[in-house]
Amino acid sequence: xxxxxxxxxxxxxxxxxxxxxxxxxxxxxxxxxxxxxxxx
Numbered sequence: 107x108x109x110x111x112x113x114x115x116x117x118x119x120x121x122x123x124x125x126x127x128x129x130x131x132x133x134x135x136x137x138x139x140x141x142x143x144x145x146x
Contacts (some may be wrong), residue, residue, distance in 0.1 A: 125137065
């Protein structure tokens with residue numbers, strides 16, 4: 107994995123963590139579904 111790919115991946119993880127902490131519980135399932143779409 108190149109440095110650019112790695113930094114993009116880390117940035118994505120940080121965004122996901124931020125979303126995770128700001129998201130209401132009832133939207134958690136939808137959020138996980140969105141992550142799956144982003145990953146593929």
